[in-house]
Amino acid sequence: MAKRDYYEVLGVPRTATEDEIRSAYRRLARQYHPDVAKENPKAAEEKFKEFSEAYEVLADTEKRRRYDQQGFAGVETDFGPGGFDWQNFTHMGDLEDLLGASPFFQQFFGGLGAQFGGTTRPNAPYRGNDIELTIRLPLLAAVQGAHPTLEVPHTGPCPDCHGTGAKNGSALETCPECHGEGQVRRVQSRGYTQMITITECPRCHGLGQRILEKCPACGGTGRRSTVERIELTVPPGVDDGSVLRVPGHGEAGVRGGRPGDLYVQVILEPSDQFRRDGTDVYSETRVPLSVALLGGEVEVPTVDGRAELRVPAGTQPETQFRLRGRGFPRFRGSSRGDQIVTVHVELPRSLSGREKELLREALEGRPPSATRRESIFRRRSS
Numbered sequence: 001m002a003k004r005d006y007y008e009v010l011g012v013p014r015t016a017t018e019d020e021i022r023s024a025y026r027r028l029a030r031q032y033h034p035d036v037a038k039e040n041p042k043a044a045e046e047k048f049k050e051f052s053e054a055y056e057v058l059a060d061t062e063k064r065r066r067y068d069q070q071g072f073a074g075v076e077t078d079f080g081p082g083g084f085d086w087q088n089f090t091h092m093g094d095l096e097d098l099l100g101a102s103p104f105f106q107q108f109f110g111g112l113g114a115q116f117g118g119t120t121r122p123n124a125p126y127r128g129n130d131i132e133l134t135i136r137l138p139l140l141a142a143v144q145g146a147h148p149t150l151e152v153p154h155t156g157p158c159p160d161c162h163g164t165g166a167k168n169g170s171a172l173e174t175c176p177e178c179h180g181e182g183q184v185r186r187v188q189s190r191g192y193t194q195m196i197t198i199t200e201c202p203r204c205h206g207l208g209q210r211i212l213e214k215c216p217a218c219g220g221t222g223r224r225s226t227v228e229r230i231e232l233t234v235p236p237g238v239d240d241g242s243v244l245r246v247p248g249h250g251e252a253g254v255r256g257g258r259p260g261d262l263y264v265q266v267i268l269e270p271s272d273q274f275r276r277d278g279t280d281v282y283s284e285t286r287v288p289l290s291v292a293l294l295g296g297e298v299e300v301p302t303v304d305g306r307a308e309l310r311v312p313a314g315t316q317p318e319t320q321f322r323l324r325g326r327g328f329p330r331f332r333g334s335s336r337g338d339q340i341v342t343v344h345v346e347l348p349r350s351l352s353g354r355e356k357e358l359l360r361e362a363l364e365g366r367p368p369s370a371t372r373r374e375s376i377f378r379r380r381s382s
Contacts, residue, residue: 003072006054014068018059025055053084060090073331077245128251128260135264137234139271142328143303146234151227152262156252158224161215165222173212175204182208232264237279237331240268273301279337281327284344287311292345300341302326309341317345 007014010024032047057063057075066074079088131154137146157163166172174180178201186197204210214220230249238244243265250260268276275282285300295313299306302323309321320342327337351359 004050006058006067009051009054010058012058016058021055021058025051025059049084049086052086052089053079056084056089076332077243079245127258128253130250130260130263132263132265134267135232136267136269139268139274139276140303141234142238142268142276143236145236145238147231148234150230150232150264152230152249154226154228154251155223156226158215158218158222160217161222163222164209164211165215165218165220166211167213167215172209175201175208175210177201177203178208180208230262234266235332237329237333238266238268239331240266240276242266242331274303276328279328279330279335281337281339282342283339284342285309286344286346287315288346289348291315292317292343302339303328311343315343315345317343319343 007016010016010021010028012020012024016024028051029048032044032051057067057078063075063078068074076083079085131152133150133152135148135150137148158165161167164172175182178184182201182204183198184201186199188197201208211220215222218224228249230246232244232246234244243263246262246264248259249262252259273283281303283301285298287296287298290296291298291311292315293313295311295315297308297310300309300323304326307323307326309323311321320340323339323341325336326339329336
């Protein structure tokens with residue numbers, strides 16, 4: 001089924017402010033989250049996911065700008081190959097006060113809440129952090145695409161202790177302070193009122209376990225630095241400054257949580273021969289005066305190699321010619337732009353006497369034979 005326009009999904013105009021977009025989302029969240037719409041929870045869940053995707057884009061200034069300019073193509077790299085999923089949702093705080101106690105919220109967001117300031121159980125798994133890298137590629141990499149190899153630095157679970165921080169992964173004991181709960185309850189009585197405060201255990205920092213002997217490989221942190229080598233696929237037609245998402249290649253999750261994602265910004269280096277404007281490419285070439293006057297063919301560089309350019313007789317300096325289909329491909333599309341070639345006419349720096357005579361006669365429109373006969377006739381008559 002075709003995706004609906006994000007503004008239509010949220011029921012707001014394209015000129016809507018951030019507050020109007022947020023209000024529309026919260027209204028829909030109250031109305032459609034599956035814990036409320038119990039008659040058809042599956043349909044409500046799909047509806048909830050649809051307007052959450054719309055909100056993820058329109059509530060983010062940069063994503064909204066790209067969506068307004070390019071439509072769905074402008075934001076598709078922000079999501080995985082299968083499109084938007086709950087791991088892409090970064091506006092946890094806008095939902096937690098509405099749905100924080102609901103089973104739906106715990107099911108889809110329970111493992112993520114700690115990253116966004118939410119309140120989750122201390123030992124809950126949560127998603128790893130994202131990693132951002134920048135690579136530089138030659139401009140022509142946007143023609144056929146590229147497959148650069150990246151070295152991605154990671155801080156992941158220590159393989160010696162399996163992320164526990166304890167020697168051999170087993171030198172642990174149940175925390176005597178919280179008895180494995182990871183939380184400490186404190187009760188204060190004031191007359192007929194009791195105040196119960198639940199805080200993270202100060203001894204085990206919410207883990208519920210205490211390290212007896214630290215892992216010598218990681219010093220008890222449970223984390224070690226590694227470098228991952230991956231091959232990145234840069235699609236043809238990629239724009240300068242585009243950000244490509246590689247799911248699952250960010251930091252490892254904690255306590256079994258999903259890994260984060262890798263975001264790679266592509267910077268295209270300028271070229272001495274070509275200037276890109278969208279899918280069109282501009283270049284320049286020089287042709288001899290004789291070719292400009294009489295016509296002919298010259299070889300010009302293109303983004304695919306070299307090609308023949310036909311120059312008609314009488315071509316004026318700075319004339320532009322269009323080579324159709326010789327530009328850059330459209331991002332994730334099948335068509336290509338054009339190449340526009342500006343012709344500069346080369347004028348000779350010096351001429352011989354004979355060349356000057358021939359040029360003068362040509363410009364006057366008289367053949368050399370007629371000129372000689374006229375000169376002889378004048379001499380004989382005098």
